[in-house]
Amino acid sequence: MRYVHTMVRITDVEESLDFWVTKFGLEEIRRIENEQGKFTLIFLAAPKDAASAKETRAPELELTYNWDSDEKYETARAWGHLAYRVDDIYATCQKLMDAGVTINRPPRDGRMAFVKSPDNISIELIQEGDALPSAEPWASMENTGDW
Numbered sequence: 001m002r003y004v005h006t007m008v009r010i011t012d013v014e015e016s017l018d019f020w021v022t023k024f025g026l027e028e029i030r031r032i033e034n035e036q037g038k039f040t041l042i043f044l045a046a047p048k049d050a051a052s053a054k055e056t057r058a059p060e061l062e063l064t065y066n067w068d069s070d071e072k073y074e075t076a077r078a079w080g081h082l083a084y085r086v087d088d089i090y091a092t093c094q095k096l097m098d099a100g101v102t103i104n105r106p107p108r109d110g111r112m113a114f115v116k117s118p119d120n121i122s123i124e125l126i127q128e129g130d131a132l133p134s135a136e137p138w139a140s141m142e143n144t145g146d147w
Contacts, residue, residue: 114147
């Protein structure tokens with residue numbers, strides 16, 4: 001058995017790619033446009049997973065856009081979050097903040113933070129290796145919203 005991907009539904013392709021690729025830093029691996037089914041599948045991978053994702057199609061994040069749908073997607077209590085390890089949690093959070101992304105749970109502990117995608121998908125950022133020493137402005141930053 002091998003883990004392949006997680007699929008999340010999106011409501012706006014451009015806004016989602018701006019978040020996931022431009023701001024968050026994932027790479028688009030491939031895209032499938034299905035005119036008969038009226039949907040688009042966009043497969044993304046983290047930079048350190050991109051080579052294996054291109055070869056084995058795993059691990060990936062699949063963004064599914066259903067054409068002509070006005071459905072509002074909501075998360076249920078059973079859904080938790082996606083998680084990504086990052087090389088420097090403070091630099092990652094700063095880059096996201098500078099791009100206009102809200103840090104819902106700041107990395108006060110130098111180890112973990114949460115943000116959300118435009119479609120309300122909760123994303124955990126985890127510091128690779130040991131936690132970084134506590135630093136401002138993160139140490140005193142309050143939570144914003146939920147995650």
